[in-house]
Structures are given as structure tokens and as C-alpha cells.
Amino acid sequence: MSRLVVVSNRVADPRDAAPGGLAIALEEALQRQGGLWFGWGGQVTEQPNPPLSLRQWGAVTVATTHLQACDHDSYYSGFCNKVLWPVFHNRLDLAEFDPAFYEGYQRVNRQFAQQLLPLLQDDDVIWVHDYHLLHLAAELRALGCRQRIGFFLHIPFPPLVALSAVPQHQTLMQALMAFDLVGLQSRQDLAHFESYVLAQADGRSSHRHHYRAHGQQTRCEVFPIGIDAQAFAALTDTPPAQQVQAMMAQEHGQRRLVVGIDRLDYSKGLPERIHAFRDLLERHPEHRRSATLVQIGSPTREHLQAYADLRHQFESLCGAINGDFGELDWMPVRYIHQVLTRAQLAGLCRSAAVGLVTPLRDGMNLVAKEFIAAQDPADPGVLVLSRFAGAAEQLQEALLVNPYDAHCTANSMDQALQMPLAERIDRHQKLLARIQAEDVHWWCQRFLHALDQCQPALQRKPRITVPAHRLVAAADTDLPMTRPTRDGSFPYLRVVAGSGPAQQASAAAVRIGR
Structure with a gap:
């Protein structure tokens, strides 16, 4: 049985005497399969390269990281709570579109990916939770992660007109497409997602809720969360x-x-x-x-x-x-x-x-x-x-x-x-x-079963999506580069499986371009 890796902005405290239903369901799945729960531990620090803390919770390894104060302000207080939360709840009047917020959001998603990757095993199944980590799959893919990665959005998915107000909406949606499975709460949320993919991203849909856009394919379905x-x-x-x-x-x-x-x-x-x-x-x-x-x-x-x-x-x-x-x-x-x-x-x-x-x-x-x-x-x-x-x-x-x-x-x-x-x-x-x-255990089992049915990234032709301005050093490699597509999405670098020169060069290009 594959190990389950849960990633969330905050990690449930195993010492909590009265955990919520979600924590109960995830703990049950993690303990059953053996697993890892990774996220922010709530600590803010001034030091760069925040440390990672590991502790054991039965069959579960709990891994928590710190956030630098500047990243906490721009990522959590900024982009999460002043952009994504109001926009996804149709309160554009309360949104603050400061470019520095998005930069912090990208840095924290990248930090999560860099610290999580060494902890992963080849057959892990990764389940990412909520709007704080929309970029995580893309960052993991850029580092060579090929495991199945699922994502569940606990808040509403906004209508196209609201999402399009976010200056970075195209890169957010492109990052979301890097997940193998995207889970939403309601049929209305799915309709909003489909509307964006078809109308704004010039994408297409196929049978069983598969969607293709920005050169990537994801499966998106409704999994209404329950309680115990x-x-x-x-x-x-x-x-x-x-x-x-x-x-x-x-x-x-x-x-x-x-x-x-x-x-x-x-x-x-x-x-x-x-x-x-x-x-x-x-x-x-x-x-x-x-x-x-x-x-x-x-x-x-x-x-x-x-x-x-x-x-x-x-x-x-x-x-x-x-x-x-x-x-x-x-x-x-x-x-x-x-x-x-x-x-x-x-x-x-x-x-x-x-x-x-x-x-x-x-x-x-x-x-x-x-x-x-x-x-x-x-x-x-x-x-x-x-x-x-x-x-x-x-x-x-x-x-x-x-x-x-x-x-x-x-x-x-x-x-x-x-x-x-x-x-x-x-x-x-x-x-x-x-x-x-339709309780929380039913929800958890349905999502993980659907993720298990997704074709793992190892069996697909992986693509790393990198903004053109971040490829300045790629000219020193023999890698092919493409022009931006007509919908404004980023050019791609193909990565060859294995550890040969081509893969090393592509990884270097991504690192330098950051």
C-alpha cells in the first residue's frame, strides 16, 4: 500500500483533545497507510532557510517548518487573506492586489516543495489541502517529483469574472493544472472551474471530468466534505x-x-x-x-x-x-x-x-x-x-x-x-x-480512490512550466525552448526521465531562472 503524504498550511496538533472532523479523517487514513503530514508549525522566524522539525505520531511522521516573518506577512496575511480569500468569496471590494503578496506566496510554496521533496518515497500519494498551496504541485514537478498529487479546495471556487480580477489568475490556474486530481466542494464550483478552463484558458474537457489547458491535463470532480x-x-x-x-x-x-x-x-x-x-x-x-x-x-x-x-x-x-x-x-x-x-x-x-x-x-x-x-x-x-x-x-x-x-x-x-x-x-x-x-470518512475514501485511479506522473510525459523571464540561463544548455502560446501561457521545457545530462541541465535552468 502506498504511503499517504498530507500537505496543508497548518498541521493538526496530535495533542489536541478535541480535533475537528477533518483532522480525525486524515489521521485515520495516515495511520492506516503509514504517512507523513507536512505543513507550517505556526512559528515565525527572522532567520533565512527556516529549519524543519520532525516528530512521530504513531505511524505518522509530522514534519513542520517555520516561516520567515516577511514571507508570513506576504504569503499568509497578504496573498492568502487579502487576495485569495476575498476573491474566492466574491468580495472583490476587499481584495488588495499588491504584487509583493504574490511573490511571497510563490516563495512559501517553493519552500514547502524544497523541504518536502527529500522526505518523499517513490510510491507516495500526495494530498495537498486548500488555497494556500495552489502552486505546490507545479513547484514539486519543477523539482522532478513524479508521484500522484491531489488537491482539495475547501473554500468556494470563484466564477470566471471574479477569478479574472486577480492579476496572476493565469499562473494560478496553470499551477492548479499541475495536480493530477483537483477536488471541489460543489457542482457549482465545478461549473465555475470548467467555465474558466474552457473560456479563459482556451482549454477543453473530455469524458470523466478530465480537463486540458496550458499543455497539461488534470481531473476535476466534486467531493463534498462531511463530518463524523x-x-x-x-x-x-x-x-x-x-x-x-x-x-x-x-x-x-x-x-x-x-x-x-x-x-x-x-x-x-x-x-x-x-x-x-x-x-x-x-x-x-x-x-x-x-x-x-x-x-x-x-x-x-x-x-x-x-x-x-x-x-x-x-x-x-x-x-x-x-x-x-x-x-x-x-x-x-x-x-x-x-x-x-x-x-x-x-x-x-x-x-x-x-x-x-x-x-x-x-x-x-x-x-x-x-x-x-x-x-x-x-x-x-x-x-x-x-x-x-x-x-x-x-x-x-x-x-x-x-x-x-x-x-x-x-x-x-x-x-x-x-x-x-x-x-x-x-x-x-x-x-x-x-x-x-456521506460523512468525512466517505469523503476521504472517495478522494483517495479517485486519486489512485489517476495515471501517475511517471507514466506521462512530464512538462515543467517556467516563465520566459526565468529561462535566462537556459541558453547555456542544449534544451529546446518554445514561444509562448497564443493564450499567453508559459513556454515549456521537456524533461527526460532519469538523471542524465538533459535532466540535470533542465533542473539547473529552472533553479537559475528562479
């Missing part, structure tokens, strides 16, 4: 979860709880949610004093101005609605700006009559699935879910809403709060069956 539904449901019986349930019952009595659980991110539609809850209280006064919105807004990226502005706006809206509708013994909104444990979140979900999951754009949104898993099957709550979350494609029995339409969302909350028990049970049974069948 049984494990999350079991958390509701733990002392921390039961303590939360008892606290909610004591403090709110017979009032119905509407629960939102989100990071305080502009993609989550939190101000729009408060507008909708205000609309509910204004047009459906019967819910005053009988319904309370408990909103968890976990802190995230607070050093970025867009997030600081969001927090100020959201807290002002919460204060305004409480001031306008609150009474001495009831406040419409209970806002908590803290990180709760998974067990506490499970208890909160179990206490809720309505789960309010209304992002403006989301790759999947696993809170929607966790809410379903945590419900009492005999008296379940109702999920109100944004149509713009990837989860909406699987969870059709939820009440699907347009979060930009406050009236629509308020009406759905009203419907959820008044829904008869029989209908609630019927909807919940169908939703629960689906998230149990």
Missing part, C-alpha cells in the same frame, strides 16, 4: 454539552433558541442575519419574548482591518436590536465573541429550535451538518440554510434562503419556529441519513 456525524452526536452526551443544555434551559426557560455558530468573518453574512432577525421581530411580534438568537462569533484574523470593521458593525447591530426590543428579563440577541469547545457547541446545537446557517458564500459549512447530527431525533430543531453554502446541494430538506433577502430569511425563521413536530421529524430523518452516509 456519529462522533459529533455522541458529544451531546458528554458533561460539557449537558452543562450547556442545562444552562440554556435555566436561563431561557420556555423560550425557543435560534442559534448561529460562526467565525466572525465577512463571508458568514452576520450583519444580514441580524437584519433578518430584526425583521422577524417587527413583522411577527408573536416571537418577541419567546425567541432568542444566540450568536457565537468566534474571533478570527482580527489583525486585518476588514475583520475589525466587521466586528464593530456587528456589535453595533446587536446593541441596537437589544436596545430597541429588549426588556428587563429578555434580550433578543445574546452575542458571544469567544471560541467554544466542540462539546459545548454540540450542547448548544442540541438546545436549539432553529439552526441559522446563512453565509453569503461558503465552500461547504460544516456547522449545518453538525447542527443536524446534534438534534434529538424525537424532537429535532429546524435548519435554515443559505442557498450560497455548498452544503445546500446536499441538504435540500433544510429551509433554503437567500441571506441577502431579510424578509425571506425572517419568513423562514417564522416557519421553522412554528413547524409541526411530524414535519420536523421527517425533514430531520432525511437530512441525518444523508450526513451519516
Whole structure:
């Protein structure tokens, strides 16, 4: 059995007492196959050539690297969080297209590739995760890596018009094509990917979701990520979860709880949610004093101005609605700006009559699935879910809403709060069956099986894609060079398998050109 190599921006901490579902699934696959988990360990340093740290975690080798401070600022705070995150979530107004960000992004992807390559074995299968590492396969291929490399994008894939706003969109997509398999969350994401390849990259598609562009071919399919539904449901019986349930019952009595659980991110539609809850209280006064919105807004990226502005706006809206509708013994909104444990979140979900999951754009949104898993099957709550979350494609029995339409969302909350028990049970049974069948282990196995079916790079004619301006030293070799193609993509160098002069020369050309 091939060894599994997982690469991600951050590495899960094996000492974490309550890891997320993704960490559980990946650890299971890594321990089963024997494996390596590589990524940034969270340390920032001033020294060049950051060191690599290795430790053992059962059958898994955990390899973590440091980032130089300047690279962290341009790669992580810059290109990842100020370009890719807002653009991929359709917030072009918040993007900052500083060329230095992209240079840092390339350097860190190159650092990952250079440090990972010596750790690889010939028959490894490499699984790269998320938007931080779009360039990794291209960098590994440039160093001669021939193993199967898969990629999974956890956030949405943007429509062509949004992606095209990124000045480096062509090189990003060309780098993405270096992966053997690209996994996306939803059918809409796949449609966006295909639209770009066919319209912008002058590419083509063939049977079984194979796409060719920029002289390369990749397979791109939908793999909706799931949760460990049984494990999350079991958390509701733990002392921390039961303590939360008892606290909610004591403090709110017979009032119905509407629960939102989100990071305080502009993609989550939190101000729009408060507008909708205000609309509910204004047009459906019967819910005053009988319904309370408990909103968890976990802190995230607070050093970025867009997030600081969001927090100020959201807290002002919460204060305004409480001031306008609150009474001495009831406040419409209970806002908590803290990180709760998974067990506490499970208890909160179990206490809720309505789960309010209304992002403006989301790759999947696993809170929607966790809410379903945590419900009492005999008296379940109702999920109100944004149509713009990837989860909406699987969870059709939820009440699907347009979060930009406050009236629509308020009406759905009203419907959820008044829904008869029989209908609630019927909807919940169908939703629960689906998230149990299509859980995180199903997702992991499907992706790895599809990657295993891909033709390994060793059996293909590998091509290294190098910008023309980086080939200045190639004139000293006997390697053929080509002109840029008419779609503006880079020229190629063919690499001969083995370790002969041609391969050494091509590798030297790539190194010097950097």
C-alpha cells in the first residue's frame, strides 16, 4: 500500500483533545497507510532557510517548518487573506492586489516543495489541502517529483469574472493544472472551474471530468466534505454539552433558541442575519419574548482591518436590536465573541429550535451538518440554510434562503419556529441519513480512490512550466525552448526521465531562472 503524504498550511496538533472532523479523517487514513503530514508549525522566524522539525505520531511522521516573518506577512496575511480569500468569496471590494503578496506566496510554496521533496518515497500519494498551496504541485514537478498529487479546495471556487480580477489568475490556474486530481466542494464550483478552463484558458474537457489547458491535463470532480456525524452526536452526551443544555434551559426557560455558530468573518453574512432577525421581530411580534438568537462569533484574523470593521458593525447591530426590543428579563440577541469547545457547541446545537446557517458564500459549512447530527431525533430543531453554502446541494430538506433577502430569511425563521413536530421529524430523518452516509470518512475514501485511479506522473510525459523571464540561463544548455502560446501561457521545457545530462541541465535552468 502506498504511503499517504498530507500537505496543508497548518498541521493538526496530535495533542489536541478535541480535533475537528477533518483532522480525525486524515489521521485515520495516515495511520492506516503509514504517512507523513507536512505543513507550517505556526512559528515565525527572522532567520533565512527556516529549519524543519520532525516528530512521530504513531505511524505518522509530522514534519513542520517555520516561516520567515516577511514571507508570513506576504504569503499568509497578504496573498492568502487579502487576495485569495476575498476573491474566492466574491468580495472583490476587499481584495488588495499588491504584487509583493504574490511573490511571497510563490516563495512559501517553493519552500514547502524544497523541504518536502527529500522526505518523499517513490510510491507516495500526495494530498495537498486548500488555497494556500495552489502552486505546490507545479513547484514539486519543477523539482522532478513524479508521484500522484491531489488537491482539495475547501473554500468556494470563484466564477470566471471574479477569478479574472486577480492579476496572476493565469499562473494560478496553470499551477492548479499541475495536480493530477483537483477536488471541489460543489457542482457549482465545478461549473465555475470548467467555465474558466474552457473560456479563459482556451482549454477543453473530455469524458470523466478530465480537463486540458496550458499543455497539461488534470481531473476535476466534486467531493463534498462531511463530518463524523456519529462522533459529533455522541458529544451531546458528554458533561460539557449537558452543562450547556442545562444552562440554556435555566436561563431561557420556555423560550425557543435560534442559534448561529460562526467565525466572525465577512463571508458568514452576520450583519444580514441580524437584519433578518430584526425583521422577524417587527413583522411577527408573536416571537418577541419567546425567541432568542444566540450568536457565537468566534474571533478570527482580527489583525486585518476588514475583520475589525466587521466586528464593530456587528456589535453595533446587536446593541441596537437589544436596545430597541429588549426588556428587563429578555434580550433578543445574546452575542458571544469567544471560541467554544466542540462539546459545548454540540450542547448548544442540541438546545436549539432553529439552526441559522446563512453565509453569503461558503465552500461547504460544516456547522449545518453538525447542527443536524446534534438534534434529538424525537424532537429535532429546524435548519435554515443559505442557498450560497455548498452544503445546500446536499441538504435540500433544510429551509433554503437567500441571506441577502431579510424578509425571506425572517419568513423562514417564522416557519421553522412554528413547524409541526411530524414535519420536523421527517425533514430531520432525511437530512441525518444523508450526513451519516456521506460523512468525512466517505469523503476521504472517495478522494483517495479517485486519486489512485489517476495515471501517475511517471507514466506521462512530464512538462515543467517556467516563465520566459526565468529561462535566462537556459541558453547555456542544449534544451529546446518554445514561444509562448497564443493564450499567453508559459513556454515549456521537456524533461527526460532519469538523471542524465538533459535532466540535470533542465533542473539547473529552472533553479537559475528562479
